[in-house]
Amino acid sequence: MASDAAHRRAPLFESLRSFVERDQAPFYSPGHKGGRTLDPWFREHIAAVDLNNLADLDTLHCPSGPILEAEALIADAWGATASFILVQGSTGGNIAVALSALRPEDPVLVQRNAHKSVLAGLVQSGARPIWLAPQWDAEFGVAHGLSVDQVDAALAAEPAVALWILHPTYFGTTADITALADVCRRRGVRLLADGAHSPHFAFHPELPTAAETAGAAATVQSVHKILSGLSQAAVLHVDTDQLDVPTVRRSLQLIQTTSPHFAIMASIDLARRQMITEGRELLDVTLRRARRTAARLAEIPGLRVFGDEDLTGPGSGSHQRDATKLLIGTAGLGADAGEILAQLTRIHGVQPELAGSGHILCITTIGNTDTDMDRLVDGFADIAQRVGLRDTEVAADAGIDVLGLAPEPVLTPREAFFAATATVALQSASDRIAAEPITPYPPGIPLVMPGERLSAEVLDALRALRAADNPISAADPTLERVTVVR
Known part of the structure; x- marks a missing residue:
């Protein structure tokens, strides 16, 4: 039993308060940057609007009043034929897409650097993924999208009911979605888009092509990541010629909470209004500021x-980019990216979104200011002077060809998830079937998916990653043991 003194503390609240009270330049999600772009009345009364399903306020699961009206305005603003409010982020949206568009054993092409919520959707739907490796960028140590030729060849080799892509990637790059949509139409398959980082694309012509108007059957977007939504605020757009509203609503009823936070829903409504009334002007300023800072x-x-000169052209996996994302290559400096990020935060009060192998990502939005940008540039300039240049610039990748491996699929992710499992030593796992995803960071792409065979080649790669102290996301991050199908 904890002491009375321990119970007088509130460690999570205390850490939040400490974080908020630090003077810092925010280059992370959510896009409102600490409330800067929220409606003033809304910001002041967030606690007061923490309400439940009251008669005056409508019900998310079967809306017939203001929620339904808000969803109609969302669809109109983004150019979709139907849209749905999500209160559990793009994660809930991706699972709903899987339940709406896929059936057990349906073959579906899936971009291998998909978010883990796509894997969750595959587990819940029982669909059979055909994993496609994205285009790799060794210069910056990031994965991009899928090429048109790659997708066309995959569909020619093995029929599928859908293609599920990431549009854009975490780092703001997109494949040629117009051409991919053409391939899908020609092959008679649905295009599904995890567009978590794309809610602003529809509101400025200098941003990449929006999936929801390019032919996607379903597009999921996190309003909170870039626009003025609270965390977990997201939307799902569908093309009703490809997915009908009752099917989607039924799927959402299975997975969305029956106690949705009205502040989250209202923040989506307000973000839509803000984009329609002043989004073009706000994004004009944001793009100019980001380009000048780059x-x-x-x-x-x-x-x-990363700039336009680093794109690889039409039809490729790196066709367009979101210039509001600053992907900063640090391989030329005499310190690794993690240490650089720590110094930016500790010394300069600058908080990037993340550091990878040889890169730092900064998310700029309508909430950032010129002062933020000056602090970012000044911080990098000071650190570069402190750490100096690396004698020999190294590629940003980890030296292990994660994307070059193609583990044999034996079970669907759903079959592997529900199978009887065992935890075994890594050296005893040869030829066993993985029951968990094992993901090295970098590149943040699962080396092995649930249902794939742990071959000798895969185990060699895992041992090499462990020996190199590469961070691993797995049930046992040390990789001493792995979870396999019994």
Whole structure:
């Protein structure tokens, strides 16, 4: 039993308060950046609007009043034929897409750097994924999208009912979605888009093509990541010629809470209003600010910033980019990206979204200011001077070809998830079937998926990653033991 003194503390609240009270420049989600872009009345009364399903307020699961009206306005704003409010982030949306568009044993092409919520959707639907490796960028150590030729060849080799893509990637790059949609139409398959980082695409012509108007049957977007939504605020857009509203509503009823937070829902409504009334102007400023900052960062010795010149053209997996995302290559500096991020935060009060192998990602939104940008540039300039240049610039990838491996699929993710399992030592796992995803960071792409065989080649790669102290997401991050199908 904890002591009375321990119970007088509130450790989570205390850590939140400490974080908020630090003076910092925010380059992470959510897009409102600490409430800067929220409606003032809404920001002041967030606790007061923490309400439940009252008669005056409508019900999310079967809306007939203001929620239904808000969803109609969302569809109109984004150019979709139907849209749905989500209160459990894009994770809930991706699971709903799987339950609406896929059936057990349906073959579906899936981009292998998909978010883990896509895997959750595959487990719940029972669909059979055909994993496609995304285009790899060794210069920055990130994965992009799928090429048109790759998808067309995969559909020619093995029929599928859908193609599920990431649009854009975490880092803001997109494949040629117009061409991919054409391939899907020609092959008679649905295009499904995890567009978590794309809610702003529809509101500015200098941003990448929006999936919801390019032919996708379903597009999921996190309003909170880039726009003025509270965390977990998201939307699902569907093309009703490909997916009908009752089917989607039925799926959402299975997975969404019956006690939705009205502040989250209202923040989506307000973000839509903000984009329609002033989104073009706000994004004009955001894009100019981001491009100016990218140019300043690129002038600092040892840094590279991903730009248009790094795209690989129509039909490729790196066709367009979101210029509001700053992907900053740090391989030329004499410190690793994690240490650089720590110094930015500790010394300069600058908080990026993440650090990978040889890169740092900063998410800029309508909530950032010129002062934020100056602090970011000044912080990088100071750190670059402190750590100096690396004698020999190294590629940003980890040196282990994770994407080059193609583990044999034996079971569907659903079969592997519900199978009897055992935990065995890594050296005893040869030829066993994985019951969990094992994901090295970088690149953040599962080396093995649930239902795939742990071959000698896969185990060699896992041992090499462990020996290199590469961070691993798995039930046992040390990889001393792995979870397999019994």
